[in-house]
Amino acid sequence: MKPAVILVGADKGGVGKTTVSRALLDYLAANNILTRAFDTEFPRGTLKRFHGPITEVVDIGETSDQMRILDTLNSAQIKVSVIDTRAGALGATLRALRDVGFLEAVKAGEFSFTLLHVLGSSIASLDEIAETAPFIDDANYFLVKNHINATTFFEWDPVTNRKYFDRVNPAGEIIVPKLDEMAYEQVEIAGVPFSTFVANKTAEGDPANSSFVLRGYVRTWQAKIAEELRRVRLLDILAQRD
Amino acid sequence: MLPGRDWRGPGDPPDNAEPARPPRSYVYICCAPHGRVGVSTTARLLSDYFIASRRGFVGFDADPHEPDYAPRFSGRVRNVDLSSTQGQIAMIDRLLVPDGEAKIVDLWSRSYDRFFTLIQDIGFVEEARGKNIEPVILFHADPSQASPSAAYTLANALPTVETLLTYNEGAAPFGEQLQDRLAVYPPHRRLKIGALDTLVGRALEPVDLSLSYFLLDPPLDMSLVVRAGLKSWLIPIFAQFRAFEMRRALEEATWLL
Structure with missing residues (x-):
């Protein structure tokens, strides 16, 4: 298996990038894929709060941190690295990856690169699709429609929809369904991965006392995301299976 | 403990005993996809049956607008709104407390689809078992026309859950073709709630009338005819509840094998 980088990003804030990263890390763990994660929300690190043991907070603009991520791709025993970009940093991260030669190495077949581009419901968010296009020639590029609210992503307006979505040729779309607000907030308070919340455990592994209804909402939501990731054959992509 | 001494009493488990399971609890979900077919009456009857047999129960009235069941058992029955997550938590998390007490749900017809979709989505039955x-x-x-197909949809969705086909001859009369009409439903066991004479039925209306206390000590100011009518209506219903419980107890009695 080639080292694989999955970049989860968007320039627009509040579209649920970290939520998608958290769901992705749970999915990979559930499928026995050892993964390390990099949280570029420097220095705070929201992802690290939930997936602390496998997450490092990095400043993607710093050369030393770029080295921490990319120079260890070949040497690390863990072959899948998830990078959760902070708001506004998708373009900068892609440029940094290009400038340090990572995209060239992907083109040469040294690494596998998957970009999960999380979309919001605004035109500004859709504009990012075109801005991202120059960087994704050799990437497995997925548009992620995160239904954090009742947004339709302009599907009701074919002209607007085509104007933005026809600019790129993504490997597919991933639909992240809406999670019940109260369930989401309870996981926030618990500060644990979604799978730990579903298992009714604390971060320390002790029994928790979370509502069965809320755990059920999260379990159902996770199952739907897992179905989406199976549909787009993410594991096959990571394993370079046809 | 000193060797050779055993401080256990006769009721205590032996060393190799399996961990004790919590006592069996039943959750009775009284429901119909349509309103005014006697759902609240059945919830009320079940509640009074448990009171009459000196057992506790916990009830939920899922009609947040015009609750009929909750006001009759204040303190024991809680009014919940299943359209909100808080209401779902208040009811479903409590239904899953393994305390041996019966739980009774009076499901509002407008919450019927939402409730059964929810319990399938969150794996309620598996968690309960x-x-x-x-x-x-x-x-x-x-x-x-829609009632039998709704029953089949529910039976297919929850095939392992025992369903009692309940028909209230007063609230939802089938008339002379009763048996033919019931035959188009899934082959569930049946529970019959008989029809009441209008005058006798009126005696049921007061919120403070407890059917369980009525059986023990009928109010003296009630007409003899009404008393007799109510009693002859209640006894076969309670007998069916008792028969259900006895059958389940026998089915669960591994020592009979």
Whole structure:
């Protein structure tokens, strides 16, 4: 298996990038894929709060941190690295990856690169699709429609929809369904991965006392995301299976 | 403990005993996809049956607008709104407490789809069984064309949950073709709630009339005819509840094998 980088990003804030990263890390763990994660929300690190043991907070603009991520791709025993970009940093991260030669190495077949581009419901968010296009020639590029609210992503307006979505040729779309607000907030308070919340455990592994209804909402939501990731054959992509 | 000394009493488990399971609890879900077919009456009757047999129960009235069941058992029955997550938590998390007490749900017809979709989505039945809690559905039949297909949809969705086809001859009368009409439903066991004479039925209306206390000590200011009518209506219903419980107890009695 080639080292694989999955970049989860968007320039627009509040579209649920970290939520998608958290769901992705749970999915990979559930499928026995050892993964390390990099949280570029420097220095705070929201992802690290939930997936602390496998997450490092990095400043993607710093050369030393770029080295921490990319120079260890070949040497690390863990072959899948998830990078959760902070708001506004998708373009900068892609440029940094290009400038340090990572995209060239992907083109040469040294690494596998998957970009999960999380979309919001605004035109500004859709504009990012075109801005991202120059960087994704050799990437497995997925548009992620995160239904954090009742947004339709302009599907009701074919002209607007085509104007933005026809600019790129993504490997597919991933639909992240809406999670019940109260369930989401309870996981926030618990500060644990979604799978730990579903298992009714604390971060320390002790029994928790979370509502069965809320755990059920999260379990159902996770199952739907897992179905989406199976549909787009993410594991096959990571394993370079046809 | 000193060697050779055993401080256990006769009721204590032996060393190799399996961990004790929580006592079996039943969750009775009184429901129908349509309103005014006697669902609240059945919830009320079940509640009074448990009171009459000196057992506790916990009830939920899922009609947040015009609750009929909750006001009759204040303190024991809680009014919940299943359209909100808070209401779902208040009811479903409590249904899953393995305390051996019966739980009774009076499901509002407008919450019917939402509730059954929710419990399938969150794996309620599997979680309940893991805690020795057994859901039982009391599906209320009515003469509408849609009722049998709703019963089949529910039976297919929850095939392992025992369903009692409940028909209230007063609230949802089938008339002379009763047997033919019931035959188009899934082959569930049946529970019959008989029809009441109008005058006798009126005696049921006061919120403070307890059917369980009525059986023990009928109010003296009530007409003899009404008393006799109510009693002859209640006894076969309670007998059916008792028969259900006895059958389940026998089915669960491994020592009979």
